[in-house]
């Protein structure tokens with residue numbers, strides 16, 4: 164029978180790989196965190212840290228990487244693309260139709276209790292010709308807190324840390340966000356050029372110790388470790404307080420109109436100083452979370468911009484200053500705040516001065532308003548089609564009602580990261596930057612006591628760091644979706660479905676990320692074209708990345 168033949172091919176292929184040898188990954192040194200309902204964490208120290216190599220995928224085959232609440236971390240498996248005897252006779256429009264269930268034979272290869280039903284059987288159909296946005300990549304933020312924690316580790320452990328995030332045996336992050344001056348994730352509030360007072364010419368602008376001892380060294384080692392360019396986005400939280408109406412670091416305060424140009428120049432000065440240290444800034448945002456200085460419910464570094472003020476500043480000061488400078492290629496990303504305020508701010512900017520929209524290259528979006536459905540992002544994309552959407556900040560545990568700031572080993576937090584990244588990528592977002600690369604076990608330091616969770620926690624006293632499930636959630640995207648990949652259509656063809664994204668990579672492969680957030684198993688079949696497909700089981704509460712080489 165046909166099926167036996169296919170199985171034989173799978174077996175011999177697996178054998179071939181086994182004999183030729185896969186990359187030698189070091190497995191997760193798992194630690195049970197000892198709390199009911201939590202997953203494991205992976206422990207790294209000066210002499211041991213788990214690694215992950217991406218396997219090359221021969222034509223006609225696929226590689227799969229699985230992480231799960233039950234404890235898998237990038238577990239590898241492989242298979243061949245199967246060929247059906249008859250065409251699926253699918254429509255080419257990509258419209259979401261529920262397929263005729265009996266068109267597909269049941270998945271009964273595995274000898275176990277799993278019973279396929281319409282409720283647990285997922286069929287997806289790829290349309291490589293229906294293409295959407297190109298992707299820039301994935302990454303995290305080099306805050307003062309992240310870099311200070313990292314430097315508490317010994318040199319060998321610091322190197323393991325950098326490799327874990329940036330190397331080819333790690334997550335291959337290719338984006339970084341860095342605060343311009345201090346943020347709440349600093350040990351004290353500070354800005355550049357605090358003195359002399361009212362120094363509009365910025366005659367005393369200089370970087371801080373945090374830049375020289377912590378952030379720049381971390382960024383430079385990351386750049387050395389990374390196989391390709393790391394694109395860096397920089398954001399100001401608060402300018403020197405003499406520029407602000409309230410002359411305070413936080414609270415209701417905007418830029419005094421006489422310092423609009425100085426605040427634009429402040430950004431250019433920062434880019435210049437970072438360039439002197441050989442760190443190129445790829446993009447700046449127009450100020451972190453401008454709503455915090457308008458509706459001041461937070462108590463950390465902020466600067467308010469009403470939509471009209473922001474429009475006038477970008478049109479008259481920031482836009483022309485950047486474009487007429489040596490750094491004219493630097494992208495300007497507007498708003499840098501929660502998804503629900505973005506349409507209001509963009510419209511207000513546009514009506515205050517339409518040139519503000521011409522000056523911006525894109526829109527930066529934060530994570531903490533994601534109770535608003537993600538299709539708001541598609542609407543923004545369609546209204547401002549030439550502008551990229553970049554997710555610039557995300558973390559778990561920041562809300563007043565998050566009783567646990569750090570929830571060590573939490574799979575639920577990895578699941579939320581995964582769901583949000585999938586939703587963003589399915590709504591025109593081109594890249595996704597996590598917040599602090601690491602924090603201490605309390606979720607700090609943070610001078611405003613705004614503690615949160617991070618994918619890596621640093622335990623100074625043991626000279627070790629732990630990789631939480633969120634680290635692997637990030638890696639399921641960053642490791643396998645290279646810059647220049649393009650989102651393609653993955654259409655649902657069954658009643659049951661799972662959250663997913665599909666991209667076409669510059670390597671000419673297809674990469675899919677799929678999440679099963681249910682506590683029961685699913686069977687998945689992915690139709691690649693009219694006759695070829697792959698199929699597999701999806702463990703409860705798991706994430707899979709599948710790289711398919713559809714070429715023959």
Ligand SMILES: *[C@@H]1O[C@H](CO)[C@@H](O)[C@H](O)[C@H]1NC(C)=O
Nearest residue numbers: 192206207208209210211212
């Ligand atoms: C480092 O981690 C490895 C693997 O978990 C362990 O065997 C070793 O004892 C650790 N070293 C120290 C100094 O804790």
Ligand SMILES: *[C@@H]1O[C@H](CO)[C@@H](O)[C@H](O)[C@H]1NC(C)=O
Nearest residue numbers: 356357358359360367368369
């Ligand atoms: C310049 O800034 C430094 C802090 O970076 C400060 O100590 C010094 O007083 C400032 N100079 C003047 C002239 O204000």
Ligand SMILES: *[C@@H]1O[C@H](CO)[C@@H](O)[C@H](O)[C@H]1NC(C)=O
Nearest residue numbers: 486487488489490491492493
């Ligand atoms: C942008 O700046 C570079 C120098 O960094 C300069 O050579 C180039 O002519 C500028 N381009 C425009 C369009 O102004």
